[in-house]
Amino acid sequence: MSLNIVVLAKQVPDTRNVGKDAMKEDGTINRAALPAIFNPEDLNALEQALRLKDANPGSTVTILTMGLPRASEVIREAMFRGADGGIVLTDRTLGGADTLATSYSLAQAVKKIGNYDIILGGRQAIDGDTAQVGPQIAEKLGIPQVTYAEEILDLKDGFVTVKRRLENGVETVKAPLPCVVTVNGSAPECRPRNAKRLMKYKFAVSPSEKEKLTDERIKALVESRPELQLKEWGAAFVEADPEQIGLAGSPTKVKAIENVVFTAKDCRVLDNSDQALEDLIVELIHNHTIG
Amino acid sequence: MANFYTDNPDLRHHLNHPMMRKIVELKERNFTEAEKYDYAPLDFEDAMDNYDRVLNVVGEMCGDIVAPNAEGVDHEGPRVENNRVIYASGTEQNLEACRKAGLMGMSMPRRFGGLNFPITPYIMAADIVSRADTGFENLWGLQDCAETLYEFGTEEQRTKYIPRVCEGATMSMDLTEPDAGSDLQSVMLKATEMPDGTWRLNGVKRFITNGDSDIHLVLARSEDGTKDGRGLSMFIYDKRDGGVDVRRIENKMGIKGSPTCELTYKNAKAELCGSRRMGLIKYVMALMNGARLGIAAQSVGVSEIAYREALGYAKERMQFGKAIIEFPAVAEMLAVMKAKLDASRTLLYETARYVDLYKVYEDIARERKLTDEERKEMKLYTKYADALTPLAKGLTSEYCNQNAYDCIQIHGGSGFMKDYACERVYRDARITSIYEGTTQLQVVAAIRHVTTGTYKALMDMYAATEWKAELQDMAASLKELTLAYEVAVAKVAEVNMPAYTDFMARRMVEMAGNIIMSYLLLLDANRNESFTKSARVYNNLAKAEVNKHAEFINNFTPEQLADYNVK
Numbered sequence: 001m002s003l004n005i006v007v008l009a010k011q012v013p014d015t016r017n018v019g020k021d022a023m024k025e026d027g028t029i030n031r032a033a034l035p036a037i038f039n040p041e042d043l044n045a046l047e048q049a050l051r052l053k054d055a056n057p058g059s060t061v062t063i064l065t066m067g068l069p070r071a072s073e074v075i076r077e078a079m080f081r082g083a084d085g086g087i088v089l090t091d092r093t094l095g096g097a098d099t100l101a102t103s104y105s106l107a108q109a110v111k112k113i114g115n116y117d118i119i120l121g122g123r124q125a126i127d128g129d130t131a132q133v134g135p136q137i138a139e140k141l142g143i144p145q146v147t148y149a150e151e152i153l154d155l156k157d158g159f160v161t162v163k164r165r166l167e168n169g170v171e172t173v174k175a176p177l178p179c180v181v182t183v184n185g186s187a188p189e190c191r192p193r194n195a196k197r198l199m200k201y202k203f204a205v206s207p208s209e210k211e212k213l214t215d216e217r218i219k220a221l222v223e224s225r226p227e228l229q230l231k232e233w234g235a236a237f238v239e240a241d242p243e244q245i246g247l248a249g250s251p252t253k254v255k256a257i258e259n260v261v262f263t264a265k266d267c268r269v270l271d272n273s274d275q276a277l278e279d280l281i282v283e284l285i286h287n288h289t290i291g
Numbered sequence: 292m293a294n295f296y297t298d299n300p301d302l303r304h305h306l307n308h309p310m311m312r313k314i315v316e317l318k319e320r321n322f323t324e325a326e327k328y329d330y331a332p333l334d335f336e337d338a339m340d341n342y343d344r345v346l347n348v349v350g351e352m353c354g355d356i357v358a359p360n361a362e363g364v365d366h367e368g369p370r371v372e373n374n375r376v377i378y379a380s381g382t383e384q385n386l387e388a389c390r391k392a393g394l395m396g397m398s399m400p401r402r403f404g405g406l407n408f409p410i411t412p413y414i415m416a417a418d419i420v421s422r423a424d425t426g427f428e429n430l431w432g433l434q435d436c437a438e439t440l441y442e443f444g445t446e447e448q449r450t451k452y453i454p455r456v457c458e459g460a461t462m463s464m465d466l467t468e469p470d471a472g473s474d475l476q477s478v479m480l481k482a483t484e485m486p487d488g489t490w491r492l493n494g495v496k497r498f499i500t501n502g503d504s505d506i507h508l509v510l511a512r513s514e515d516g517t518k519d520g521r522g523l524s525m526f527i528y529d530k531r532d533g534g535v536d537v538r539r540i541e542n543k544m545g546i547k548g549s550p551t552c553e554l555t556y557k558n559a560k561a562e563l564c565g566s567r568r569m570g571l572i573k574y575v576m577a578l579m580n581g582a583r584l585g586i587a588a589q590s591v592g593v594s595e596i597a598y599r600e601a602l603g604y605a606k607e608r609m610q611f612g613k614a615i616i617e618f619p620a621v622a623e624m625l626a627v628m629k630a631k632l633d634a635s636r637t638l639l640y641e642t643a644r645y646v647d648l649y650k651v652y653e654d655i656a657r658e659r660k661l662t663d664e665e666r667k668e669m670k671l672y673t674k675y676a677d678a679l680t681p682l683a684k685g686l687t688s689e690y691c692n693q694n695a696y697d698c699i700q701i702h703g704g705s706g707f708m709k710d711y712a713c714e715r716v717y718r719d720a721r722i723t724s725i726y727e728g729t730t731q732l733q734v735v736a737a738i739r740h741v742t743t744g745t746y747k748a749l750m751d752m753y754a755a756t757e758w759k760a761e762l763q764d765m766a767a768s769l770k771e772l773t774l775a776y777e778v779a780v781a782k783v784a785e786v787n788m789p790a791y792t793d794f795m796a797r798r799m800v801e802m803a804g805n806i807i808m809s810y811l812l813l814l815d816a817n818r819n820e821s822f823t824k825s826a827r828v829y830n831n832l833a834k835a836e837v838n839k840h841a842e843f844i845n846n847f848t849p850e851q852l853a854d855y856n857v858k
């Protein structure tokens with residue numbers, strides 16, 4: 001059975017390498033100071049999608065990403081690993097969106113894609129850490145959701161069976177298709193980029209990137225090969241209500257941002273006694289480090 | 292999140308060598324395949340970008356998967372169950388990653404599913420893989436055998452086997468036997484022709500790296516009653532046909548993840564590759580030349596990890612109130628390690644480029660007649676490749692052993708414990724100067740290029756470079772060393788006694804190697820000033836070494852040979 005698989009992927013600042021300029025004064029992320037990467041758990045989701053594709057010949061994996069035009073980079077990255085193509089949902093009016101507005105926008109894009117069997121995405125993005133977007137999309141599309149997925153065990157007869165990684169153990173659930181599955185970081189790592197695909201798809205570009213190409217030969221190459229043409233959709237194209245997108249559609253407002261500065265400079269040596277340990281615990285509870 | 296390609300800018304320096312343009316343009320036949328294959332490059336820049344991107348994948352895979360697996364693979368190792376090899380679990384993961392990344396059959400033509408990479412970027416991948424896990428480089432690097440299959444197999448055999456290699460089938464070269472190690476002329480494995488034209492193999496092979504591979508190239512005696520190399524032919528054995536069992540795997544000191552097998556052939560079906568009687572004389576020689584370049588790359592990878600481990604430890608280890616790197620004795624060891632590493636690597640890629648050039652002309656000659664000019668070039672490049680291959684294999688393997696030794700020395704007592712990677716590096720390094728021909732046998736292959744003047748011609752070619760002002764003094768010193776080399780070589784020629792020449796062979800080959808590596812590092816520094824320091828350190832080493840050998844040769848009389856005749 002061939003499947004139409006949609007993978008939600010996000011280009012995120014690499015928050016694992018945060019420097020001192022990571023945050024702007026207004027509390028938003030200074031994206032210029034951090035390298036942009038493929039959100040790690042979205043890569044886990046991509047691997048699950050590619051496994052479904054391997055098991056179901058003829059399936060297609062489409063990447064859907066919302067962000068700046070340069071987010072097309074994650075689509076190429078996914079294509080190097082096995083995805084077939086993708087869509088960048090990009091528009092000035094989409095900027096400043098919280099999870100509610102983001103999920104609405106993405107849900108509109110999914111509706112535009114129309115024919116899908118399963119939507120996969122990472123559990124959460126490392127820039128916001130909310131884990132809300134996947135579930136909200138499912139709600140907006142009115143389809144089931146399976147979160148914290150670690151492995152898709154089976155997909156047949158219109159149902160998907162998924163192993164979930166929960167705090168206290170593992171749960172296996174079955175859901176009717178189509179549905180949204182958000183994948184946990186404990187799922188298998190994504191396969192590496194493939195050498196041939198890398199050479200084949202490195203010129204894949206979105207329309208706005210194509211306009212900036214200076215090499216006529218590459219332009220001609222892109223025009224002659226449909227697989228090198230990424231899609232770029234705007235808010236109007238996905239028929240999004242202007243009131244529900246971007247800043248306007250985002251009830252979440254950042255009130256204030258504080259820098260946490262660790263002041264302890266040295267290590268402390270405790271003597272080897274129960275009393276010393278107890279004193280430390282009391283101290284840590286008292287200053288709210290724990291508890 | 293490590294990348295063993297991008298964290299080492301020296302690699303890009305060597306990849307972007309000016310000679311690459313010629314290599315790539317010839318290899319890609321002026322980029323005519325772009326019409327036919329959607330992953331073929333449009334032009335030189337596109338091809339170089341492809342190599343860079345693919346090496347980036349190799350670097351990432353090595354940093355994130357192969358290197359973290361190395362310790363576990365070393366401990367777990369492969370095992371034999373029901374006459375079959377089971378790899379260590381980390382090895383399986385590594386192989387799977389290589390297959391998914393499409394890093395098998397890298398140098399094979401596109402029509403067989405390969406990437407059509409020149410040897411140089413392929414060898415660079417081997418260099419990177421070896422740094423991550425030296426033993427795994429053996430398994431991955433045996434894709435080299437496809438090169439021999441491509442060169443000497445029929446079109447039918449190419450079509451049958453090479454696409455499988457490109458998809459991840461592993462290979463082995465089954466050459467050595469209990470009584471035929473360095474002396475391959477003594478191979479006894481019996482090949483018998485069947486009425487249908489296929490062959491049956493019977494006998495035993497020993498010390499076969501990755502002996503349970505999917506596709507084997509086997510050296511066997513096809514001519515009944517013969518006793519020397521002229522009775523040997525090369526065969527292809529497909530594991531799916533059955534008939535070869537793994538009797539045991541060796542318990543080795545190093546590269547423990549790479550299974551070294553004893554194989555028994557019981558009427559194993561095989562097909563002849565190339566012409567009868569040419570097995571050893573032509574094909575195995577070609578196979579070994581490729582393999583030797585592979586071992587040189589493996590050795591450079593070992594030198595790299597040894598240097599990095601030593602440097603990292605020396606910066607962290609505090610004694611007498613400071614990091615031990617602050618002590619001149621330790622700093623000097625590190626500077627010399629780096630110089631040996633850089634000298635090894637520059638010789639490796641110089642060799643790879645000449646191998647690329649002559650092979651690409653050979654390949655073009657399969658399609659059309661070469662022009663006189665091209666034939667002349669091919670002949671020259673073949674000579675350079677022949678001269679540099681044993682030099683590279685011999686010297687880089689000796690240097691990586693020295694670097695592994697110094698790596699432990701810098702770790703002090705801790706290095707003697709099993710707690711640090713350096714002990715594995717030390718064990719893994721040891722085989723490089725032994726297999727695919729010991730250093731002593733590399734000298735045997737190299738010595739004729741001392742006597743016929745190939746090395747001297749290379750030195751003269753390098754000497755004609757226009758040097759930057761700050762490098763002039765080193766260039767001058769190399770001219771002096773070349774003179775000392777010539778005097779020593781002339782002295783040996785004058786004595787004109789085979790035993791005397793043999794006795795001095797290694798000394799003369801090392802002199803040539805020292806001078807050539809010093810020149811190559813100087814050329815690197817001429818192009819990229821980050822190599823200047825290493826060029827200086829190595830130049831000092833070369834001076835000391837060349838003069839040491841010159842002193843020995845110049846003062847040694849044939850009568851003294853008797854003192855070395857131990858019975």
